[in-house]
Amino acid sequence: MTADSVLTPAPGGAAGAEPAPKKRKVRLSVVLILIAIGLVALATVRAITGANDITSSGATRAALQAAVPIGLAGLAGLWSERAGVVNIGLEGMMIFGTWFGAWGAYNWGWAVGLVVAMIGGALGGLLHALATVTFGVDHIVSGVAITILALGVTRYLSSLTFANEEGGGVNQSPSVPQPWRGSVPGVDWATEGLERQHWWLVSDLAGIVRGLLTNVSILTVIAVALVPLSFYILWRTAFGLRLRSVGESPQAAESLGVNVYLYKYYGVVASGAIAGLGGAFLSMVAANIYREGQTNGRGYIGLAAMIFGNWRPGGLAAGSLLFGYPDALQLRGGATSIHALLLLVSALLIGVGAWQLYRRRRIVGTVALGIGVLGFIAFFASDEVPVPFVQFTPHLTTLVVLALAAQRLRPPAADGVPYRRGG
Incomplete structure (x- = not known):
């Protein structure tokens, strides 16, 4: 028996054991039908109320922009909690990401800023892993402490760096370069006229497609790609199986030779890095400046999206869009x-x-x-x-x-x- 079989039950099950509950798999056809029903419902409400902004390209783009940091926070929580460590500190790790991303981008450009933001978030994750995995500190206490620590550390670092720069201060940075943006060729030309007609469903689809495929940041593309990549790593590789096993039954994983402590560290540090990337999105894409309080509770909403998605990448992505859409509408006034x-x-x-x-x-x-x-x-x-x-x-x-x-x-x-x- 190997570590790869840690979650594979015996053919007949253990004697006297209760049968495992059946897992309901959501088929792609069901997902597509639900999406179609949602689009028709939005188009109908837009036609009845005359609120054309609810399916406009601007609202769609804003919803995607609002959903990305929530989704990255949820994905970060997924990596940590699949390894058995509750990560309430996502908010703090995102705060590290906002500051380190802006600092790296201001000094060396946006690409370096993204890397530095992930390192800053990963350091927060490492601290959380050290407290919870090595020293056995309560997960909630450690997470709250990291969030409080992040607020103080970033203000102190700002006083040492940004406060001496033009346009900066102890609670904000000067303007930083934004990541590259691009559009799918031909989409803007093909959909702009249709969106303006306000035809039922046709104009709504045109507005949504235009919002999703034009003026998209490269960081948004990376965030979207991380969802199937995380699913593949966690559910289709031996590494992912071992990591999930320490979150399901660490004693069983240990008996099969899995280094439980090491895989918990892997999960929590990766969680911090992804949360840091979400923070960088806020300071480099959603805005071109770091500001204190920029996360505004998105780490906690990301946790809610992860829970809504039942600790699965696809579900948390849907939850992020669901939570990001009303956020985008209220930000647009x-x-x-x-x-x-x-x-x-x-x-x-x-x-x-x-x-x-x-x-x-x-x-x-x-x-x-x-x-x-x-x-x-x-x-x-x-x-x-x-x-x-x-x-x-x-x-x-x-x-x-x-x-x-x-x-x-x-x-x-x-x-x-x-x-x-x-x-």
Whole structure:
């Protein structure tokens, strides 16, 4: 028996053991059908309300830009928690990424800035691994401490570096060079006219395609590519199997010769590097300057996206887009768009509630129906939503989605469980 077989059950299962729950695989056809239904729903709401921005190329581009740092934070959490280490410190590692990315880009260019940001985040991950894996510190305590430490360290470093530069200060950097941007040839020319016509579904598709394939940062391309790459490494290689095994059953992995401590370090340091890349996106792509507080809780929202995605790369990518879309609308000052989105969310909640009641899940179904009905009442009783509600929309979306998805979650079995060799 080898380490590669650590997660492979015996043909008949252990005597007296309960059968493992069946895993439901989501087929590609189902995903495509859901995407099509979502597009039709958005197009219909846009046509009914006249809120043309909800499917515009600008809103789509902004949604993608808002989703990338959330997705990178979620992907970072995936690597750590698949190795059995809870990483609440993602926010702090992203803060390291924002500062180190801006510092590297300011001194040596954007390409070096990306590398330096990953190194800065990886150092935060290394510190978290040292505390939790080697010294057995509580994972939550260590993560919170790293976030607090990142705030102090970056301000101190800014006082030593950026404060002496023109346009800089103790809480911001001078302007930094942005990564290269590009467009798929011909897309802008082919879709611009169609988007302006505001035809049902056709113009909506044109706006979405234009937003996704024009003026795209190279860092966005890298972030998107990291999703299938992470899936391949973690689920299709021996290295990934060993890393996931230490998050499921470290004692079993140890008995098969896997160096549990080393693979936990691999997962947490890789987590920090990816989180640092997410921080670099904020200071180099979303803006061309580092500012204190730039992450604004995206590390925690990334964790929520990972949980929503059930600790799988594809699911967390979908969750990132779901959380990034309302964030993009509110950043564009879209009180009208958020008001239109309220109609779509209310209809969705009523549909979910009816489905849950049909499956005899009365509590979840009743809550979803109640919130959906309240949303309909709020939509028809007002022309715009209040500004504070617009600003709170991304966080409210996170709470509602997690509440509805919580019953299907299955974290790694040993996630957050202290481990000692030979224990």
